[in-house]
Amino acid sequence: MPTTLHHHPLCPQSRFIRLALAEYGITPELIEEKPFERDPTFLALDPAGETPVLIDASGLIVPGAAAIAEFLDETGGAALGDNRLLPEDPAARVEVRRLVQWFTQKFYGEVSNFLVTEKVYKRFMSTGGGAPDMELVRAARANIRYHLRYIGYLCAQRNWLAGERLTYADLAAAAHISVVDFLGDVPWDEDETAKLWYARVKSRKSFRALLADRVPGISPPPVYADLDF
Amino acid sequence: MPTTLHHHPLCPQSRFIRLALAEYGITPELIEEKPFERDPTFLALDPAGETPVLIDASGLIVPGAAAIAEFLDETGGAALGDNRLLPEDPAARVEVRRLVQWFTQKFYGEVSNFLVTEKVYKRFMSTGGGAPDMELVRAARANIRYHLRYIGYLCAQRNWLAGERLTYADLAAAAHISVVDFLGDVPWDEDETAKLWYARVKSRKSFRALLADRVPGISPPPVYADLDF
Numbered sequence: 314m315p316t317t318l319h320h321h322p323l324c325p326q327s328r329f330i331r332l333a334l335a336e337y338g339i340t341p342e343l344i345e346e347k348p349f350e351r352d353p354t355f356l357a358l359d360p361a362g363e364t365p366v367l368i369d370a371s372g373l374i375v376p377g378a379a380a381i382a383e384f385l386d387e388t389g390g391a392a393l394g395d396n397r398l399l400p401e402d403p404a405a406r407v408e409v410r411r412l413v414q415w416f417t418q419k420f421y422g423e424v425s426n427f428l429v430t431e432k433v434y435k436r437f438m439s440t441g442g443g444a445p446d447m448e449l450v451r452a453a454r455a456n457i458r459y460h461l462r463y464i465g466y467l468c469a470q471r472n473w474l475a476g477e478r479l480t481y482a483d484l485a486a487a488a489h490i491s492v493v494d495f496l497g498d499v500p501w502d503e504d505e506t507a508k509l510w511y512a513r514v515k516s517r518k519s520f521r522a523l524l525a526d527r528v529p530g531i532s533p534p535p536v537y538a539d540l541d542f
Numbered sequence: 543m544p545t546t547l548h549h550h551p552l553c554p555q556s557r558f559i560r561l562a563l564a565e566y567g568i569t570p571e572l573i574e575e576k577p578f579e580r581d582p583t584f585l586a587l588d589p590a591g592e593t594p595v596l597i598d599a600s601g602l603i604v605p606g607a608a609a610i611a612e613f614l615d616e617t618g619g620a621a622l623g624d625n626r627l628l629p630e631d632p633a634a635r636v637e638v639r640r641l642v643q644w645f646t647q648k649f650y651g652e653v654s655n656f657l658v659t660e661k662v663y664k665r666f667m668s669t670g671g672g673a674p675d676m677e678l679v680r681a682a683r684a685n686i687r688y689h690l691r692y693i694g695y696l697c698a699q700r701n702w703l704a705g706e707r708l709t710y711a712d713l714a715a716a717a718h719i720s721v722v723d724f725l726g727d728v729p730w731d732e733d734e735t736a737k738l739w740y741a742r743v744k745s746r747k748s749f750r751a752l753l754a755d756r757v758p759g760i761s762p763p764p765v766y767a768d769l770d771f
Contacts, residue, residue, distance in 0.1 A: 360692070361640075361648055373633055379608060380639035387632065403616065404602055410609035411590075418647075419590055463589070 316341045319358065319366040321348060322526045323433045323495060325425045326378040326417060327365040328488035333382060333481065335519030336398060337389050341367070349434045349442075378417055382481050398481045409475045412467075412482035416489050420460050425489045427453040432496050436530065450498075457493060458503050464511075465504035474510070479517075487514040491523055497534040501542065508542075516540050545570045548587065548595040550577060551755045552662045552724060554654040555607040555646060556594035557717035562611060562710065564748030565627060566618050570596070578663045578671075607646055611710050627710045638704045641696075641711035645718050649689050654718045656682040661725050665759065679727075686722060687732050693740075694733035703739070708746075716743040720752055726763040730771065737771075745769050 318334065318341040320327030334341050346355050348364045359366045359376035367375040367384070375384045386399040399409055427449040435442025464486060467474050475482035490511060493499050501508050514520065524538040536542040547563065547570040549556030563570050575584050577593045588595045588605035596604040596613070604613045615628040628638055656678040664671025693715060696703050704711035719740060722728050730737050743749065753767040765771040 359640075361644060373636060375636050376640050377643045380636060380643060383612070383639060384632070384636060387635070403613070406616070407602060407604050407609060407613060410612060411588075411605050414606045414609060415590060 314368075314370060314372060316370055317344060317368040318342070319344045319346045319355065319364060319368075321346055321364050322528055323429055323492050324348065324364045325421060325429065325489040325492045326363075328491055328523055329378050329417065329481075329485045330365045330367065330381050331523065332484040332488055332519050333385055333398060335522065336396075336479075336484065336517075337385060337393070339389075347434075347437060349430075349438055378485075379413065382413065382485075386481075396478065398479070398484065400476070400478070400480065405476055405480075409480045409482050412475050413485045416482075416485040420486070420489050423456040424453045424460065425492050428496050428498055429492055433528065433531065453493075454498055454500075457498065458500060461500070461504045461507040465506035468506050468510045479514075483510075483514050484519075487511060487520070488523075491515075491520075494537050495526070495533040496531075497537075501536070512540065512542065543597075543599060543601060545599055546573060546597040547571070548573045548575045548584065548593060548597075550575055550593050551757055552658055552721050553577065553593045554650060554658065554718040554721045555592075557720055557752055558607050558646065558710075558714045559594045559596065559610050560752065561713040561717055561748050562614055562627060564751065565625075565708075565713065565746075566614060566622070568618075576663075576666060578659075578667055607714075608642065611642065615710075625707065627708070627713065629705070629707070629709060634705055634709075638709045638711050641704050642714045645711075645714040649715070649718050652685040653682045653689060654721050657725050657727055658721055662757065662760065682722075683727055683729075686727065687729060690729070690733045690736040694735035697735050697739045708743075712739075712743050713748075716740060716749070717752075720744075720749075723766050724755070724762040725760075726766075730765070741769065741771065 316339050318327070318330060320331065320343060322345065346352070346364050348362060351362055356362045358374060361376060363377065365378060365381060367381045369375065375381050382399070390397045390399055399406055431445035431450050435445060464474065471477065473479050473483050474486055490499060545568050547556070547559060549560065549572060551574065575581070575593050577591060580591055585591045587603060590605060592606070594607060594610065596610045598604065604610050611628070619626045619628055628635055660674035660679050664674060693703065700706065702708050702712050703715055719728060
């Protein structure tokens with residue numbers, strides 16, 4: 314069976330894994346889920362009911378972005394050689410995991426989850442999600458500024474977020490930012506170094522499918538798919 | 543230098559790592575932090591400012607329970623042989639990581655973080671944390687019930703949470719529950735199988751230091767340290 318990814322197009326955690334799969338050269342069959350609907354079929358696959366969930370070629374079900382990233386490294390990381398997304402050196406692995414946690418948990422909790430829930434998921438809830446809570450939207454827009462400065466700070470010292478090569482840290486960060494960018498909420502004037510880093514990640518072949526994503530009723534700003542924004 | 547763990551005695555994520563270290567036979571030097579104070583010295587160690595942070599014998603700084611667990615497995619897992627806390631088999635690793643995510647993120651977000659923040663951290667904030675938000679405390683007390691039933695469901699089919707042997711899944715789950723138990727908020731009558739599982743984890747030598755923890759002004763109920771509760 315083909316590798317399958319249960320995802321939502323604007324779920325930042327799913328986007329991280331879509332980027333990772335593309336970097337491994339794996340083209341998954343994509344199945345769109347609405348994680349906010351608590352669909353019994355999806356809950357049977359993963360009791361936590363959260364996207365993404367990967368089903369690998371052998372049928373093994375792997376739920377959760379962090380666990381999927383570890384699984385992909387364990388099964389396919391060595392084959393990437395020097396381009397391994399979770400490098401072999403113990404200290405480098407620690408730094409990559411620290412930053413993956415930063416974006417998949419901290420940035421998610423302070424920025425991307427607020428925006429995707431309030432501006433996207435609520436719109437598609439069958440029970441009627443109601444209007445976005447603008448207090449949460451404003452909090453996210455304020456919080457993103459220090460994250461952009463932190464990215465700029467890291468990239469002023471290193472070629473990529475976690476070191477001299479592209480790693481899971483860049484993919485996780487760019488995936489979360491891409492959702493905010495889709496919603497027009499990235500203040501790109503905040504940090505020039507962060508912007509240049511994002512332009513480099515965004516130019517990768519692995520990013521193309523994300524830039525082509527569209528969601529009914531929500532149009533991304535022109536800057537979203539522009540590689541020279 | 544000795545292995546050092548920056549922690550808070552009632553931080554459930556720190557307790558998970560204290561249990562793990564004890565299972566590896568490592569006795570760390572413990573340094574108590576107040577993660578809610580945003581102390582600059584601690585932030586210099588880990589910009590995320592969250593407990594736990596491990597500093598290993600070589601001086602490598604490893605922040606975050608999940609990253610520490612992976613690091614300990616990579617550096618010391620093989621030596622545990624059949625008792626490896628993150629088993630070698632790929633499907634078993636996926637199941638352990640799924641349940642570690644469940645307790646360190648889902649249970650934390652729905653139960654243990656509410657209780658420790660409202661009932662413990664607020665009490666020790668130098669700026670005055672105010673009274674516990676009883677709505678959040680009640681939400682946590684309601685939410686824990688389905689988690690106990692889920693533990694009971696898993697242990698009715700398996701010897702331990704993730705399979706036939708003790709793994710990180712049991713340590714993460716028991717660490718989070720132990721904090722709730724310290725605060726007297728575990729409804730032990732909810733699920734007999736879950737209670738028997740917890741009694742087994744609690745009886746391990748690695749658990750002893752946790753049962754001896756005391757915090758100024760908060761007394762755990764007698765059941766907390768009782769191995770035959």
